[in-house]
Amino acid sequence: MSAPVLEVQDLQKHFPVGTGSVLRRKTGWVKAVESVNFTIEAGQTLGLIGESGCGKTTTAKLILLQERPTAGTIKFEGEDIGGLRGEALMRYRRAVQVVFQDPFGSLSPRMRVGDIIAEPLEIHSDLTRAQLQERVAEVLELVGMSPDVAKLFPHEFSGGQRQRIAIARALATDTRLIVLDEPVSALDVSIRAQNINQLEHLQDTLGVSYLFIGHDLATVAHISQRIAVMYLGHLVEIADSAELCAHPLHPYTQALLIAALPAHPDVKQERLAIIGEIPSALAPPSGCRFHTRCPHAMPRCSTEVPVSKEVAPGHAVACHLY
Amino acid sequence: MSITIVERKIAAQAGSPSQRKRFNAREWPVLPLLILVPFVVAALFAEVIAPYDPTQPVAGATYFLPPFWMEGGSLHTLLGTDFQGRDILSRLIFGARVSLIVGVMGTVVAGGLGTAFGILSGYLGGWVDQVIMRVTDAWLALPALVFAIFLATLLGPSMWNIVTILGLVYWTRYARVIRGEVLSLREREYVKLAEIAGASRTRVILRHILPNVMNTAMVLGSLTIGVVIIAEASLSFLGVGVPPPEPAWGLMLSEARSTLMAGKWWLTVFPGVCILLVVLATQLFGDWLRIRLDPQLRNL
């Protein structure tokens, strides 16, 4: 069994919160990510789902080395990325890319599409102009666009097409993991399906892995083999997507499923049992972060943080009910 | 109900909306160009256009000849002559060259320095930012003109010295604005993507930041030209600008101010009007440029 593409162990990220601009006095911590564990296998997609303040964006930043973890390890193909420097760091950057949510902000407006896609290649390799052009044409075809578009500028394309260009750029080097941060949320409904299909097709053809961050459970479940649910920095449940949708164990996951919009007007609608607003990440509840809104809360939940337990093969949940 | 899954390849040219560039009169900055083009032509072809040598008195003419439409004026010297008998019109034409060169080149120097420092300050942050910003603070605290005079007396008068001086005086305003722009650009996703892809800071600055501040830099530039021209005129007026007998509008004003009271208005009004028109035109052009460039960016 080859090593998983990505292995995250006890990942933790705390941001200091301070006052004053010159001499910052620390007044507290934002515990953005707290002991998160998951793995992504080669050629598989892990969906990361959660609402505001859950820590999914911070997790992505940690994986992309935009931030350094306060504790825990991230291993890429068996190698700890925390200590990477120089040549090894460049190799990591070549293998792990990202696609952001906003199709209009992710492409440099003054560069041609061909140059945008070629940029990672220019940084990491010494290909000649002709070789670069060839590779650019290759990836453009992979995402279903004609190689002729390389001459054009981003503003001549629609949102969905720009996202595809962003995906092409993410694939230009021999990428093995793409972090997709809500890649279709900003697109029109009719275009979303095109892009999701494209991503799935690319995974089948190239064997690239995805970390798919989203908020629409149906879309995430469609593209991911496994789903991890986060709430206020904690990973509350992780399972295969079919299993998660059929047998959600954590009350929060159950709430997400109830809150998910129906596919048909005749589907029976349950009312959401959870109450109140999502607490602020600056002052999270004690013990289990979800206990303030949980319909099954017990006294234990407000004092003890639940530990993640494997309840069924491949299905782990962090809840005192189990 | 069956849905046939049809996946057609999308043709090369995207079917997305793009602004078709149709030039109608509203789109051109008519007024600024109407004013500036003659001046630029005058500056470029001064030797050909000007009727006389601006530094020599006109042969056979008297001093203080009024413009041709007044009594005593002559058609040989359309706008009159000055206290040395030199043709005002020729001096204005050659003066355009000085003013425009100093204005444009001074702005280029100021813009170049200001943009460079603004980008470094905004993008690198940290102590680089602090140092540059404190320097600009101190620089800005000095009154521009006084500082220019100081430098002029240090470096000695000559056209290129004046260009350098004005550049040194005015770069700080540029740096401030560009820094602000870079601060927001730095957070754009395409910059972050380049960083994630492993681009070096130099690369990010040259390929991503610089092209995107060019718009602001150009608009600032067109607005600065007016300021620099007036500064040059002020310096000339005070006698530390471009040295005589080279004609400069400010110098013409300065040399003639005592004669204004004596009723020889044409010696001061014409150069004054030229300064007014050119500065007005550059300001209007800068405004037009700003509006023109902005909505396009919003359409992207």
Next chain:
Amino acid sequence: MGAPFLEVRNLQTHFSTFGGSRVVKAVDGISFTVREGETLGLVGESGCGKTTTCLSIVGLLPAAARVVGGEIRLAGEDLTKKSQREMRRIRGRLVAMILQDPMASLNPLFSIYTQVAEPAYYHLGMRSRSLRRRVEELLRSVRIPSPAMRMRNYPHQMSGGMRQRIVGAIALAGGPKLIIADEPTTNLDVTIQAQYLDLLKDIQQETGVAIIFVTHNLGIVAKMCDRMAVMYAGKIVECGAVRDLFRAPQHPYTKALLGSTAKLGSKEPLFAIPGQPPDLANLPSGCAFHPRCSEAMQRCSEQEPETVQCGQDWTARCWLTHTKESLRHERASA
């Protein structure tokens, strides 16, 4: 369902830009009805004209846009013929709007009380104690905890979900009979969205207000709406009961939209509509959808389809349906 409250007939709203040289037909001849107490979903993607339709109804079109044809009958009166002054008496009183971004809808400088009280103050003439009571009542009906205390807060002290509920309270303050909600939950988290939609449903039960729910999300339509109108390139391509359209959609665009939505638990490949949404300034000939339609016929690229009745209170604008219906009529009369 009650009597028809809002009747839009053949509404046309055009945008003219570049000094009149470019005209965009944002809304090109749409007709629909909203009855008292019913929820109509106005579905479509960006650029289809649904927001322009709403702005046309309340008379708040931007300067470049104008209603150039058709009528909007609210409680019997034609809104297109009204002056701004008359519209001011209608907005907030008969028709209210809820917009997408709650932070932009609330004035950061004024307290919650001031903002919720405003419609009641102007339209219902309420003052002091009765006004205070009304505001408390409204805040309670949108489930803001401790309303008496919260009244004194400011928008920045509240979360996104709460702000959107306060916007709802403002909308209800004047006692309107119709609320136009333009994608009110797009910026909200999933669970907050669910709470909000449940709230809207409850409010509708209590007050009998009619709702036009503008969205691109068919899940919301399935959950909230009784009837739906699907818009594409400024026209309504299909309109009818939500159940009917979900069960047997007539127009290929409706079919495509339904097919392209991911369904929980299903890994079936999504139906991807090829091509791009059209440029309104450069519409294709004939039916605007034909370049992307898998069932397009020759006629579709030549002639714009007419609206056809395909069932009880169910219309579609498609040559396919036209053919189907004419065949049905022939057989029926034969």
